[in-house]
Amino acid sequence: xxxxxxxxxxxxxxxxxxxxxxxxxxxxxxxxxxxxxxxxxxxxxxxxxxxxxxxxxxxxxxxxxxxxxxxxxxxxxxxxxxxxxxxxxxxxxxxxxxxxxxxxxxxxxxxxxxxxxxxxxxxxxxxxxxxxxxxxxxxxxxxxxxxxxxxxxxxxxxxxxxxxxxxxxxxxxxxxxxxxxxxxxxxxxxxxxxxxxxxxxxxxxxxxxxxxxxxxxxxxxxxxxxxxxxxxxxxxxxxxxxxxxxxxxxxxxxxxxxxxxxxxxxxxxxxxxxxxxxxxxxxxxxxxxxxxxxxxxxxxxxxxxxxxxxxxxxxxxxxxxxxxxxxxxxxxxxxxxxxxxxxxxxxxxxxxxxxxxxxxxxxxxxxxxxxxxxxxxxxxxxxxxxxxxxxxxxxxxxxxxxxxxxxxxxxxxxxxxxxxxxxxxxxxxxxxxxxxxxxxxxxxxxxxxxxxxxxxxxxxxxxxxxxxxxxxxxxxxxxxxxxxxxxxxxxxxxxxxxxxxxxxxxxxxxxxxxxxxxxxxxxxxxxxxxxxxxxxxxxxxxxxxxxxxxxxxxxx
Numbered sequence: 101x102x103x104x105x106x107x108x109x110x111x112x113x114x115x116x117x118x119x120x121x122x123x124x125x126x127x128x129x130x131x132x133x134x135x136x137x138x139x140x141x142x143x144x145x146x147x148x149x150x151x152x153x154x155x156x157x158x159x160x161x162x163x164x165x166x167x168x169x170x171x172x173x174x175x176x177x178x179x180x181x182x183x184x185x186x187x188x189x190x191x192x193x194x195x196x197x198x199x200x201x202x203x204x205x206x207x208x209x210x211x212x213x214x215x216x217x218x219x220x221x222x223x224x225x226x227x228x229x230x231x232x233x234x235x236x237x238x239x240x241x242x243x244x245x246x247x248x249x250x251x252x253x254x255x256x257x258x259x260x261x262x263x264x265x266x267x268x269x270x271x272x273x274x275x276x277x278x279x280x281x282x283x284x285x286x287x288x289x290x291x292x293x294x295x296x297x298x299x300x301x302x303x304x305x306x307x308x309x310x311x312x313x314x315x316x317x318x319x320x321x322x323x324x325x326x327x328x329x330x331x332x333x334x335x336x337x338x339x340x341x342x343x344x345x346x347x348x349x350x351x352x353x354x355x356x357x358x359x360x361x362x363x364x365x366x367x368x369x370x371x372x373x374x375x376x377x378x379x380x381x382x383x384x385x386x387x388x389x390x391x392x393x394x395x396x397x398x399x400x401x402x403x404x405x406x407x408x409x410x411x412x413x414x415x416x417x418x419x420x421x422x423x424x425x426x427x428x429x430x431x432x433x434x435x436x437x438x439x440x441x442x443x444x445x446x447x448x449x450x451x452x453x454x455x456x457x458x459x460x461x462x463x464x465x466x467x468x469x470x471x472x473x474x475x476x477x478x479x480x481x482x483x484x485x486x487x488x489x490x491x492x493x494x495x496x497x498x499x500x501x502x503x504x505x506x507x508x509x510x511x512x513x514x515x516x517x518x519x520x521x522x523x524x525x526x527x528x529x530x531x532x533x534x535x536x537x538x539x540x541x542x543x544x545x546x547x548x549x550x551x552x553x554x555x556x557x558x559x560x561x562x563x564x565x566x567x568x569x570x571x572x573x574x575x576x577x578x579x580x581x582x583x584x585x586x587x588x589x590x591x592x593x594x595x596x597x598x599x600x601x602x603x604x605x606x607x608x609x610x611x612x613x614x615x616x617x618x619x620x621x622x623x624x625x626x627x628x629x630x631x632x633x634x635x636x637x638x639x640x641x642x643x644x645x646x647x648x649x650x651x652x653x654x655x656x
Contacts (some may be wrong), residue, residue: 574604
């Protein structure tokens with residue numbers, strides 16, 4: 101803590117000196133501020149519990165000073181007390197992120213908190229998502245070296261943030277990437293584009309006493325150093341492109357895999373064909389025991405060193421995203437296909453303005469495993485791409501068409517199969533049909549309206565007396581939304597989600613907002629359904645609430 105305060109003092113003094121000496125000449129200060137507040141009251145119907153504190157608040161301010169190739173920044177955060185759904189360990193306030201950096205043509209150096217990613221992130225990705233309450237930034241040193249055009253080398257070391265502290269594990273990594281077209285002048289203009297990369301990450305964690313369950317007098321022989329490596333390529337030619345990455349991790353017994361000693365591995369392949377008016381994409385994924393954390397005893401979403409991207413479509417409509425899929429880092433197989441086509445203007449299906457159609461389908465399954473033991477063993481065996489139980493499947497068809505110069509209609513149909521075992525519940529299969537209609541109308545230069553209607557039919561049901569059927573997302577639902585934008589400053593929206601069959605709850609919301617330049621204010625009142633909030637395959641549980649919300653964002 102003393103080192104943190106000393107570094108903060110040094111940053112503050114250097115910024116103050118630079119500003120006084122130059123009057124911001126040759127450099128400038130930028131930043132942004134965000135404040136979110138919430139009031140909630142008890143509502144036994146939707147499951148909103150009584151909140152002792154009447155006002156909950158999350159706030160942050162990011163300040164960045166830049167002067168040529170040099171920069172320094174800090175982030176002040178305040179959780180007094182944290183909003184519902186955020187871990188209580190965030191309670192408090194203080195400087196949570198700080199750094200100084202040099203960014204030259206060949207060399208870049210960052211000291212302090214930083215975020216980094218190797219390839220797609222399967223062996224290393226540190227990032228922050230304020231809406232999920234996640235921040236696994238590294239506190240340490242990050243160096244990028246570009247000795248030649250098209251070549252980038254990275255080296256880093258540090259410890260990961262966990263709430264207001266840092267995990268005990270030490271993370272170290274190196275990565276290299278070569279763009280052959282930039283490196284070799286003779287193929288600089290070739291239609292064939294090729295980039296190759298490789299990385300290695302190691303974590304060190306001190307030993308601890310974990311007794312063997314078979315004989316408590318013996319303890320597990322834990323690896324103090326765990327390494328993970330990956331190779332990747334990105335190749336394209338004309339309309340085609342292909343990205344592939346393979347990662348492998350050494351023995352890493354942890355609470356996430358029940359302290360087994362099976363090595364981990366993962367493969368991701370993404371191929372795309374695109375031309376004007378048409379694109380097709382196919383993704384495949386295999387993940388086996390790839391939970392990689394800097395502290396072996398840490399459960400939940402904190403202290404992940406790596407990130408396994410989701411390959412399911414990230415839906416934005418309410419009912420399409422009611423049952424989001426969270427990546428299963430302990431093991432899964434996945435396949436996704438995505439096709440977009442535009443019927444041109446003047447054709448039978450294109451009409452006067454053209455028609456866009458988007459078809460997407462994904463299937464995610466468990467590994468097909470054979471159990472060979474428990475704690476202290478390799479745990480199981482699994483064949484590559486052999487399919488286990490179904491985790492998630494969906495197919496969606498979206499059609500977007502302008503009906504006139506001022507009116508556009510988007511309609512979507514989706515069929516989803518969801519297994520709640522991925523959320524830690526009893527295995528089952530929910531089958532959902534979802535229909536969405538989204539109509540936007542630009543009334544005139546100052547006013548626009550948007551209408552949204554959704555319906556979901558599901559074979560899931562709610563029963564408070566049955567512990568396997570207490571999910572308040574269950575049942576058949578209808579929803580309506582109206583949004584009115586008034587000029588460039590004001591907006592008003594009203595919506596209602598109602599479980600009319602085999603479900604429970606009526607979730608209405610009213611919001612008003614004002615925007616002026618870089619400042620945006622929003623005030624809302626209504627009910628929030630209990631469920632999961634997911635971004636990119638990473639999720640956090642959101643409890644039910646009933647009350648007021650307020651949000652302020654601004655930048656300078």
